[in-house]
Amino acid sequence: MFVNIQIKLTEVAASVETMLKKYFEGTTGELAEAMQYSLLGGGKRIRAFLTVSFAEMFGGTVEQAMPFACALEMIHAYSLIHDDLPAMDNDDMRRGKPSCHKQYGEATALLAGDSLLTMAFDVCASNTYVSDRSVRLAVKSLAMLAGHLGMCGGQEIDLAESVASYEELKHLHALKTGALIKAACLLGLYAATDDPEANTVSAISKYAEALGLAFQIHDDILDVTSDSETLGKPVGSDAKNDKKTALSYMSLDEAVVEEDAVTRRAVEAISEFPDSDVPAQLAVWLMSRKN
Amino acid sequence: MFVNIQIKLTEVAASVETMLKKYFEGTTGELAEAMQYSLLGGGKRIRAFLTVSFAEMFGGTVEQAMPFACALEMIHAYSLIHDDLPAMDNDDMRRGKPSCHKQYGEATALLAGDSLLTMAFDVCASNTYVSDRSVRLAVKSLAMLAGHLGMCGGQEIDLAESVASYEELKHLHALKTGALIKAACLLGLYAATDDPEANTVSAISKYAEALGLAFQIHDDILDVTSDSETLGKPVGSDAKNDKKTALSYMSLDEAVVEEDAVTRRAVEAISEFPDSDVPAQLAVWLMSRKN
16 A cells, blocks of 8 residues: 655644643643743654554554654653753754753753653553553553663763774664664554564564664765755764764765665564555655655 | 651661662663662662552552652652752762762763653553552653652742742742652552542642651751751751741741641541551651751
8 A cells, every 4th residue: 555654744743743732731831831842843753653653553543642652752852852951962953943951041951851751651651542551561661762771871872982883883873763763663552452462562673673773874874965954954964073873884875775775674574564554665755855 | 556667767778779779780881870879879768668658558568569669769869860960959969979960970960860760660660569550550640740740840940949938938849849759659559559549549649748848847947957967968058058948938936836737737637547657657757857
């Protein structure tokens, strides 16, 4: 079945935006404002899309998936707020506007990140469309993959600037960005079923690991082949910041071949499932993205 | 029934310490080290004690309560790490040793806080001694009370330094410290039952709110009546930092009377329950603590 991924992404992003806003109805004050400043109105919502797609792939509904999808976007937003802080990457701009701490000050930005991370688990536990067991599975996966053995662990490796080979770089990205992508896919599964087979979890994990890697290689390629206007941020920033990327270890042509091979691996990992069209086509579509 | 609270506190603290250490078995690296640096070996573990006590009060076991108790201590530890950061209170020392960022740098301290907060939910969801429904209730309460409508919200009010009355000060502390104390008590209940009566939740909440307030008043009193050696930190720091305390709005004598009245309210709130000895006696014992 052919799916127009771009249209479906836009649809899911719009639903996610509506739902994220609803979570803040009736809240006031600068902290809630700072949280929304960084959470709303930006990003492709690829994590939320993965959650919804995997839920549907296993017979779940959008309603069941949406709270988990929103939780993923909250964790993603918190990670960007804390990443941008002076103690970390010290970035003044994010998605074309001042980063959270530039707009609200460091203390509020720190608390906004903490609060979004915390809220993600509230939103998961408040998902009334799924069973208690599904909530337990979702919270456990999300916490494990976002914590010191997952995303935060990747951040720590990145800070240490100790990457010395392509294998180490892949390990860094598997944690820093891959772990949350894996959580997004698995939470989709858990929205649809609270009794998943181990083989299914394993296949989805393989898809997610490959997708995360392909995504990163594509980012690395765009940083040297795109222009700032298309990309929405300065190009060449990796080289400027002396950042290790896939292109530190291979030529541009080799990176294109590598991205293609890794994407095929993602598609292959879920090919046994009859309804894997959307995630499969997403993986292919991501190779063509311009930003 | 008379209970020696001090002995029981010491026992629970020892069990919590053992269990917290177990969660880190097999982990390596500076991030996990920084997490343990701030989590282990300190504090009275009053939150964990409340969780265990309320679980036992409603027929639950220590095994059922312990993962939730550890989660509470992880959230408490994360909040102290982030509070101490230069962007917040900028404290160089904590419990007689360098604060986390002084020991490991700001970036790692930030990530250690994030990771402990995240790990708390992993530990809750991994509690195999309770039902899936108990996990859902626990995660929901903990996230709600620790987030922007609870503890983080209290932090934001504290930062704004806008407290203009004793009522506003009480509201600040109800969020900043009271919310997590309430979570500690409620998670004890949820460890024992996954179908609590609304009246029970309400009574425990009243106890927790009063206990949190009494605890804060006692801290305010100690800051002017104790000596640095007994207290383990400099006395008079509230006045020095121009911090609003109960004593900004009443005399020392009045504060002692207020603490006593609030403590009675805590005890009264749970007096209908036959097995409320331990939490009741804890409230009374806390009035006599020297640090």
